[in-house]
Amino acid sequence: MNDSGNMKKYDKLVKNAAGRMVPTIINGEKHVPFMGVGKYKPTGRKHAPYIASCSDYPDDGNKQVASLKDALIKAGLKDGMTISTHHHFRNGDLIANQVFDIAKELGVKNLRWYPSASFACQERLIEYLEDGTINRIEGSMNGPLGKFTSEGRMKGLAVLRSHGGRYQAIQDGEVQIDIAVIAAPSADPFGNANGVDGPASCGLLGFALGDSQYADKVIVVTDNVVPFPCIPWQIHGNYVDYVVKVDKVGLPEKIISGTTQITKSPDRLLIAEITAKFCEEAGIIYDGFSYQAGAGGTALSIGNYFGDILKKNDWKASFIRAGSNEYPVKLLEEGYVKYILDGQTFDLEGIRSMRENANHVNTSPFTSYNYHGKGNFASMVDVVILGATEVDVNYNANVVTHSDGYMLHGIGGWQNCLFSKCTILPIPLFRDRIPVIIDEVTTLCGPGEMIDVIVTERGIAINPLRKDLIEKTKHSKLPIKTIEELKAEAENICGVPQKPLLDDEIVAAIKWVDGTVIDVVRKVPV
Amino acid sequence: MHMNKQSTAGNRGPGIKSDCFAELELLTYGGIQIELESKVKPLYGKSIERLASDMLDAFGIKNARLKLEDTGAIELVIAARIEAAIKKIVETDKEYLFPFIDDNKKATTKDRFRFSRLYLPGNSPKLMLNAGIHHPNGIILDLEDSVAPDKKFEARFMVRNALRSINFYGAERMVRINQGQRGLEDLDFIIPHYANLILIPKAESAEDIYKVNDVIDQLKKEHNIEQPIWLMPIIESAKGVIKAYEIATAAKNVSSLAIGLEDYTADLGTRRTNKGDESFFARSMVVNAAKAAGIQAIDSVFSDVGDMEALAQNVQTSKGLGFDGMGCIHPRQIIVIHENFAPDTVEIEKAKKIFLAFKEAETKGLGVVSLGSKMIDPPVVKRAQKTIELAIKMGKLSADWEK
Numbered sequence: 001m002n003d004s005g006n007m008k009k010y011d012k013l014v015k016n017a018a019g020r021m022v023p024t025i026i027n028g029e030k031h032v033p034f035m036g037v038g039k040y041k042p043t044g045r046k047h048a049p050y051i052a053s054c055s056d057y058p059d060d061g062n063k064q065v066a067s068l069k070d071a072l073i074k075a076g077l078k079d080g081m082t083i084s085t086h087h088h089f090r091n092g093d094l095i096a097n098q099v100f101d102i103a104k105e106l107g108v109k110n111l112r113w114y115p116s117a118s119f120a121c122q123e124r125l126i127e128y129l130e131d132g133t134i135n136r137i138e139g140s141m142n143g144p145l146g147k148f149t150s151e152g153r154m155k156g157l158a159v160l161r162s163h164g165g166r167y168q169a170i171q172d173g174e175v176q177i178d179i180a181v182i183a184a185p186s187a188d189p190f191g192n193a194n195g196v197d198g199p200a201s202c203g204l205l206g207f208a209l210g211d212s213q214y215a216d217k218v219i220v221v222t223d224n225v226v227p228f229p230c231i232p233w234q235i236h237g238n239y240v241d242y243v244v245k246v247d248k249v250g251l252p253e254k255i256i257s258g259t260t261q262i263t264k265s266p267d268r269l270l271i272a273e274i275t276a277k278f279c280e281e282a283g284i285i286y287d288g289f290s291y292q293a294g295a296g297g298t299a300l301s302i303g304n305y306f307g308d309i310l311k312k313n314d315w316k317a318s319f320i321r322a323g324s325n326e327y328p329v330k331l332l333e334e335g336y337v338k339y340i341l342d343g344q345t346f347d348l349e350g351i352r353s354m355r356e357n358a359n360h361v362n363t364s365p366f367t368s369y370n371y372h373g374k375g376n377f378a379s380m381v382d383v384v385i386l387g388a389t390e391v392d393v394n395y396n397a398n399v400v401t402h403s404d405g406y407m408l409h410g411i412g413g414w415q416n417c418l419f420s421k422c423t424i425l426p427i428p429l430f431r432d433r434i435p436v437i438i439d440e441v442t443t444l445c446g447p448g449e450m451i452d453v454i455v456t457e458r459g460i461a462i463n464p465l466r467k468d469l470i471e472k473t474k475h476s477k478l479p480i481k482t483i484e485e486l487k488a489e490a491e492n493i494c495g496v497p498q499k500p501l502l503d504d505e506i507v508a509a510i511k512w513v514d515g516t517v518i519d520v521v522r523k524v525p526v
Numbered sequence: 527m528h529m530n531k532q533s534t535a536g537n538r539g540p541g542i543k544s545d546c547f548a549e550l551e552l553l554t555y556g557g558i559q560i561e562l563e564s565k566v567k568p569l570y571g572k573s574i575e576r577l578a579s580d581m582l583d584a585f586g587i588k589n590a591r592l593k594l595e596d597t598g599a600i601e602l603v604i605a606a607r608i609e610a611a612i613k614k615i616v617e618t619d620k621e622y623l624f625p626f627i628d629d630n631k632k633a634t635t636k637d638r639f640r641f642s643r644l645y646l647p648g649n650s651p652k653l654m655l656n657a658g659i660h661h662p663n664g665i666i667l668d669l670e671d672s673v674a675p676d677k678k679f680e681a682r683f684m685v686r687n688a689l690r691s692i693n694f695y696g697a698e699r700m701v702r703i704n705q706g707q708r709g710l711e712d713l714d715f716i717i718p719h720y721a722n723l724i725l726i727p728k729a730e731s732a733e734d735i736y737k738v739n740d741v742i743d744q745l746k747k748e749h750n751i752e753q754p755i756w757l758m759p760i761i762e763s764a765k766g767v768i769k770a771y772e773i774a775t776a777a778k779n780v781s782s783l784a785i786g787l788e789d790y791t792a793d794l795g796t797r798r799t800n801k802g803d804e805s806f807f808a809r810s811m812v813v814n815a816a817k818a819a820g821i822q823a824i825d826s827v828f829s830d831v832g833d834m835e836a837l838a839q840n841v842q843t844s845k846g847l848g849f850d851g852m853g854c855i856h857p858r859q860i861i862v863i864h865e866n867f868a869p870d871t872v873e874i875e876k877a878k879k880i881f882l883a884f885k886e887a888e889t890k891g892l893g894v895v896s897l898g899s900k901m902i903d904p905p906v907v908k909r910a911q912k913t914i915e916l917a918i919k920m921g922k923l924s925a926d927w928e929k
Binding site: 269270403405432433458493494495497498501 | 543544565566568569570571572573597598599600655656659660693856857858921
């Protein structure tokens with residue numbers, strides 16, 4: 001717990017290993033500046049929650065309480081606490097807003113909200129950020145909350161972490177969660193919970209795993225109470241203090257993401273096609289390879305092209321790292337993929353497959369992404385396809401802010417995925433006149449040494465560090481150019497943009513996967 | 527002189543991107559006021575304002591209010607909108623031109639491949655910038671059917687600026703002009719800017735071709751343009767079909783003859799079907815007229831952009847009838863059209879034999895090429911060479927196949 005209501009948002013700036021000025025004091029707590037990839041090695045032991053005793057919990061296993069408000073009061077909700085929620089329901093979440101409505105009603109102030117991500121459906125929490133109920137958000141912000149933060153209106157300093165970094169921060173005790181509120185599609189009275197059953201099914205609950213393990217108090221909220229045992233028990237009731245039944249935990253139609261259709265844009269399809277061709281020519285795709293292609297329209301199309309290549313050669317992928325939906329599920333069911341290691345499901349097909357197919361495995365940021373573990377499988381993936389708002393001539397990439405300075409996206413698993421054997425960013429050379437390849441990224445989220453290939457509709461740039469990829473594709477017909485050539489081409493079409501005027505004031509800190517501060521976001525003058 | 531004091535040009539509203547809406551009001555005092563609303567203002571605000579004031583200055587406007595609603599348009603689009611707004615209310619011969627990019631000065635040959643030609647609505651800049659990356663054989667900047675009557679004027683500036691400064695990456699730069707007198711006036715905005723080919727809609731007689739060529743010749747002379755400008759008349763009426771050969775042979779620069787089936791079937795009073803029985807005669811007529819004239823026959827567009835299977839079928843039928851190319855209205859159609867018009871294995875094998883026979887005759891110093899007992903005419907050799915060239919280009923034949 002910390003009393004951050006009146007303290008400085010940040011203090012003691014130093015230049016980190018990436019050359020960015022970052023604070024070493026954030027919201028009154030000490031933070032380590034970025035030291036380089038793999039350089040920071042913390043010593044000491046992990047954070048531990050208090051020891052509990054069965055004698056304090058009912059023998060009949062019934063932990064149900066009457067309402068979320070009761071549960072929060074029993075959990076000891078008070079000023080300055082850290083409250084965590086999760087984005088399994090994406091834009092259909094109904095619980096995070098209720099938590100803070102209750103906090104407001106109880107007159108609680110200065111809360112730190114620690115969501116795994118926030119969405120537009122939580123826009124109205126701006127009211128509580130303004131009146132001091134919530135001091136700050138530490139978590140990915142999408143859309144309106146990001147805009148609010150960018151304009152310097154949040155009381156505390158925002159801290160953005162990757163999915164893996166969020167788990168790491170919990171595990172390392174950097175963020176100590178007082179109360180975790182886990183909205184679950186299905187749960188039993190003991191607190192075992194899963195995401196595959198119930199009217200608001202969303203697939204899995206991996207983002208809440210760390211919270212359940214390390215938070216002082218854990219509340220499970222569901223609209224579908226089943227008799228013990230709730231199987232599969234993705235969240236173990238042994239970590240749970242209270243179970244609350246509500247009428248509706250999430251809006252199914254908004255849980256299913258709208259962005260999981262193969263793109264129809266001819267330009268994006270072209271980029272997807274070039275990306276798949278590159279992977280084929282560079283020998284990245286082989287019998288037994290593994291890949292991650294996210295849920296965006298372009299990434300999905302690339303996954304489809306990968307599927308075509310597997311079929312053409314009669315190869316099997318050893319696993320797909322997903323964000324799953326109907327397309328990878330189809331490959332799994334047709335036998336072209338052995339396993340889907342899934343971090344979140346995006347449509348009903350994904351949920352069905354996870355429920356029915358033992359080879360469709362639910363994962364958590366612990367298994368897939370946590371950098372302070374004894375390895376994780378992100379580094380075993382052969383190729384990942386990621387997006388970016390900007391890339392600079394040194395291959396550094398930005399995924400949180402736009403070129404005008406506004407922070408409109410979270411990091412998600414993006415930073416964690418950079419550890420794959422080959423990271424490809426398929427991006428348009430410009431978006432509505434705004435060049436994507438520039439001299440220096442507005443916000444550094446991923447160091448250039450981790451990013452291997454940029455694919456645009458007008459050419460491919462390979463990071464000079466990847467001599468092997470350059471060698472393998474040099475006799476191909478692929479449109480390979482230098483990143484400087486691509487930048488010049490964009491400027492030739494769009495004109496050279498002026499530098500947007502940003503305030504000196506810092507509004508958010510960007511964490512690297514090891515908990516160090518890699519960059520900051522500066523205030524956009526309004 | 528009575529002229530309006532207010533004008534607008536460009537597109538705005540939901541779904542509009544990469545465009546700019548300009549609203550100009552001439553004033554009698556107060557100097558220049560520029561109001562800019564732009565989604566890229568933090569990055570390009572200053573340069574847009576600079577462009578706007580430079581343009582007003584260039585047209586001698588001293589007192590005016592210019593409001594721009596920009597949705598991420600590039601400079602040449604913004605300039606086309608401002609110039610159109612100015613010329614709606616100011617009489618002037620001046621033009622505000624952007625530098626000509628070198629790629630757009632290249633001439634094309636009469637018999638180049640014209641498998642695919644991508645239609646781009648002349649007043650929709652959003653679709654123009656990336657048209658070339660899909661590598662159609664040609665792009666058509668359309669001033670005719672895809673431009674609403676009240677947008678015809680401003681579209682000319684858009685098309686002119688695109689012809690000069692948008693890189694279409696090697697696609698032949700074509701323009702479809704309007705019918706009749708308006709089409710002849712369109713040429714002012716096109717010919718001085720090195721368009722490669724003009725599509726003449728609803729051609730019904732040789733006279734229609736002469737009229738266009740008269741204006742082209744005059745403009746070429748005025749602007750010292752020497753490179754050829756090809757014509758592709760579109761047959762889209764019963765009368766046009768009957769006069770197809772007359773039209774195909776009306777001038778030496780008629781490089782191809784196209785058919786437009788929507789208007790044609792309407793003219794017949796029938797409906798267009800996928801099977802196409804109703805247009806079989808017209809298509810055959812156009813193919814025969816074109817072949818008799820020694821030019822290319824080009825088929826109508828296939829309008830179901832979602833159905834690539836049906837498109838592939840359509841292309842094969844088209845190729846079977848003797849067509850050399852087809853229009854397209856969506857970039858994803860291009861690859862299907864190319865794949866299906868491309869020479870197949872039988873054609874490639876035949877071309878290889880002819881080509882080898884030709885080379886052998888050449889090394890032996892023989893004046894006549896023969897294959898087995900058959901004599902081969904020079905045009906056949908030339909065609910074989912082109913087939914091979916194309917097969918290599920499309921990855922259907924290795925570049926060192928002779929080894």
